[in-house]
Amino acid sequence: xxxxxxxxxxxxxxxxxxxxxxxxxxxxxxxxxxxxxxxxxxxxxxxxxxxxxxxxxxxxxxxxxxxxxxxxxxxxxxxxxxxxxxxxxxxxxxxxxxxxxxxxxxxxxxxxxxxxxxxxxxxxxxxxxxxxxxxxxxxxxxxxxxxxxxxxxxxxxxxxxxxxxxxxxxxxxxxxxxxxxxxxxxxxxxxxxxxxxxxxxxxxxxxxxxxxxxxxxxxxxxxxxxxxxxxxxxxxxxxxxxxxxxxxxxxxxxxxxxxxxxxxxxxxxxxxxxxxxxxxxxx
Amino acid sequence: xxxxxxxxxxxxxxxxxxxxxxxxxxxxxxxxxxxxxxxxxxxxxxxxxxxxxxxxxxxxxxxxxxxxxxxxxxxxxxxxxxxxxxxxxxxxxxxxxxxxxxxxxxxxxxxxxxxxxxxxxxxxxxxxxxxxxxxxxxxxxxxxxxxxxxxxxxxxxxxxxxxxxxxxxxxxxxxxxxxxxxxxxxxxxxxxxxxxxxxxxxxxxxxxx
Numbered sequence: 076x077x078x079x080x081x082x083x084x085x086x087x088x089x090x091x092x093x094x095x096x097x098x099x100x101x102x103x104x105x106x107x108x109x110x111x112x113x114x115x116x117x118x119x120x121x122x123x124x125x126x127x128x129x130x131x132x133x134x135x136x137x138x139x140x141x142x143x144x145x146x147x148x149x150x151x152x153x154x155x156x157x158x159x160x161x162x163x164x165x166x167x168x169x170x171x172x173x174x175x176x177x178x179x180x181x182x183x184x185x186x187x188x189x190x191x192x193x194x195x196x197x198x199x200x201x202x203x204x205x206x207x208x209x210x211x212x213x214x215x216x217x218x219x220x221x222x223x224x225x226x227x228x229x230x231x232x233x234x235x236x237x238x239x240x241x242x243x244x245x246x247x248x249x250x251x252x253x254x255x256x257x258x259x260x261x262x263x264x265x266x267x268x269x270x271x272x273x274x275x276x277x278x279x280x281x282x283x284x285x286x287x288x289x290x291x292x293x294x295x296x297x298x299x300x301x302x303x304x305x306x307x308x309x310x311x312x313x314x315x316x317x318x319x320x321x322x323x324x325x326x327x328x329x330x331x332x333x334x335x336x337x338x339x340x341x342x343x344x345x346x347x348x349x350x351x352x353x354x355x356x357x358x
Numbered sequence: 359x360x361x362x363x364x365x366x367x368x369x370x371x372x373x374x375x376x377x378x379x380x381x382x383x384x385x386x387x388x389x390x391x392x393x394x395x396x397x398x399x400x401x402x403x404x405x406x407x408x409x410x411x412x413x414x415x416x417x418x419x420x421x422x423x424x425x426x427x428x429x430x431x432x433x434x435x436x437x438x439x440x441x442x443x444x445x446x447x448x449x450x451x452x453x454x455x456x457x458x459x460x461x462x463x464x465x466x467x468x469x470x471x472x473x474x475x476x477x478x479x480x481x482x483x484x485x486x487x488x489x490x491x492x493x494x495x496x497x498x499x500x501x502x503x504x505x506x507x508x509x510x511x512x513x514x515x516x517x518x519x520x521x522x523x524x525x526x527x528x529x530x531x532x533x534x535x536x537x538x539x540x541x542x543x544x545x546x547x548x549x550x551x552x553x554x555x556x557x558x559x560x561x562x563x564x565x566x567x
Contacts, residue, residue: 118567125427128565145429159424161369161415168368175361176428225427 077103078136079223079255080124085133087123092279094119096133099274099284101223104252106245108266108287109259110346111276112354117259120276121227125153138222149179152216156228158208162201166194166211177219188214192240206237213244224248226258230265238262242269263346267291273346275353282353287346294349295329298322298340311335314356325352362430362438369415370408374446377405378453385457394461395468397454398476402484403511405450409443409488410495410507417500423566433558439492440554447484451477471536478539479518485546486514489553496561518542 080101087094094116101107109117123130126143140147160169166189174180189196192210200208209229216224224245230238246269248254260266266273267287274284299307304315304322311332313325326332329341344352367374381404385397416422425435455473462468490510495503521542522531531538 122565122567127423127426128567129563145431148427148429151427153424153427155420155423157420159420161365161419161421163369163415164365172361172365172368175364176425176430177361178429 077139079103079138080225080257081134081136082120082124083134083136085120085123085135086131087119087128088131092116092119094123094279097276097279097281098133099281101255101257102272103255104249105271106249106256106258106269107272107274108263108270109257109274109276110261110263110266110350111259112261112350115276116279117261117276118227119279121225121257121259125151125225149177149219150222152219152221152224154209154212154216154224154226154229156231157205158200158203158212160200160208160212160215163199165197165199166214167196169200169211169215170196173215173218179219181218181220185214185218188217206233209233209237209241213241217244217248222253222255224254224256224258226256226260228259228261230258230260230262238265245269263350267346275350277354290346290349291343293328293330294344295326295332295341296344296348296352297324297326297329297332297336298342299324303336303339307336312358314352314358316352316356323352323356325349325356359430359434359438359441362425362435363442365421366409366412366438366442369412373408373411374405374449377407378449381405381450381453382457385454386461389457389461389466393468393472393476394458394466395472395476397457398451398473399480399483401450401454402447402480403450403487405446405453406443406484406488408446409439409492410504412442413439413495413503414500426566432561436496436558436561437554439495440488440550440557443484443488443492444550447481447488451481475536475539478536478543482518482539482543482546483511483514485543485550486517487511489546489549490514493553493557493560496557496564521545 078100083098085094085097097120109120111117122128124135134141137143137147138150164172170182170185174182192214194207194211200211203211230241242265245256249256258266270287272284273287273290275282298321300321304324307324311326313327315322315324325344329343333341381397381401385394388394388397426432458468458473487510490513491503491507494506498506522538525538525541529538
């Protein structure tokens with residue numbers, strides 16, 4: 076399988092945090108959701124992949140190239156939380172800046188995206204709402220024929236209507252099989268809607284990297300009492316959490332375990348619940 | 359690099375216009391008190407303040423993080439600020455020449471010797487100050503770099519005085535004042551280029567978050 080982005084053994088150490096041999100891939104034509112709580116290492120991973128911070132070890136390959144040269148940067152669209160454009164500019168002035176930065180800048184695409192998002196071309200960015208700034212950033216990222224789109228917490232703080240518009244835009248983008256998206260977010264419901272794969276980072280380590288459908292269709296939560304928990308085969312337990320009145324056990328194949336423990340109450344797990352159990356549960 | 363320069367021109371446009379108009383007004387105003395060519399000392403220094411407006415704006419909008427993901431290298435990002443600085447200094451110098459030329463045409467005494475002398479002093483001070491403050495803008499936070507920016511102009515006058523005293527040991531300043539200040543200008547150009555290399559080297563290894 077061709078990968079638009081492949082990260083292998085990425086390591087970066089700070090005084091109080093370590094990104095520990097992070098490895099995962101973004102296959103071409105897919106959307107990969109990078110999830111994890113605040114401070115888990117999502118942004119550090121993206122920053123290291125984009126060369127914003129120096130990595131200590133590991134290999135990052137973007138569009139089959141390990142060096143992040145200007146040719147490759149032409150083909151990457153990046154959107155951070157907030158617009159990150161000088162607020163004194165207007166979308167029209169930003170167009171003049173961008174067409175002098177990107178050789179492949181497509182003015183027509185940019186203007187049609189501004190129209191599609193109803194963004195006024197001559198209004199200063201400082202007068203835009205957060206949602207408008209985000210739409211502008213996405214318009215700019217999509218206006219230079221990007222093959223890989225990287226979004227770091229781009230939908231945080233936006234209302235559901237704007238988020239839905241943006242998610243639709245991302246789904247449109249991956250209709251082309253050469254296009255791929257890495258999107259980091261802690262709003263897992265967004266990723267449940269659009270992602271093909273989920274990569275879960277916790278305390279600087281990749282806990283799992285799985286197809287989303289596998290997580291939604293096969294993973295489950297077994298809810299039981301103490302006696303039933305003691306009777307469980309330990310190899311069936313991924314993680315568990317003891318609550319006031321019940322035990323919650325994360326399992327990877329709910330149909331198989333339902334057959335094995337017919338009296339157990341097993342329910343499907345959302346990505347939020349899976350994340351919560353990994354973070355707060357025990358092994 | 360051109361796109362980043364366009365962005366900086368948009369950011370600093372109003373500041374540049376105000377500075378240039380002020381220089382012209384000041385040029386005519388000064389002619390009643392001083393030689394109009396003395397404005398050449400102040401003009402390049404005053405017009406470069408727009409660079410620091412753009413640096414502060416970049417930091418506030420977190421543009422530095424964004425631009426690194428674009429097809430612009432780190433050394434080009436630094437290089438652009440140095441080019442912008444030089445362009446503004448030259449623009450300031452050119453603007454200050456306007457009242458000098460007009461006043462000369464009206465019969466006021468403006469000599470080429472004075473223009474060269476004051477021009478060399480002004481440009482030397484600007485290059486020395488920029489050579490100190492520009493790398494610092496990428497090491498310190500915006501507040502500290504503004505302090506460094508202001509202090510760098512004071513430091514540059516001290517450095518010029520020191521250089522003149524040093525050169526005086528080999529070439530008597532009284533008799534070769536223009537040559538001495540041309541040597542100072544050459545040293546300032548060398549320092550400015552060296553400063554670019556240092557700033558690019560610092561920025562190359564810096565984590566941008």
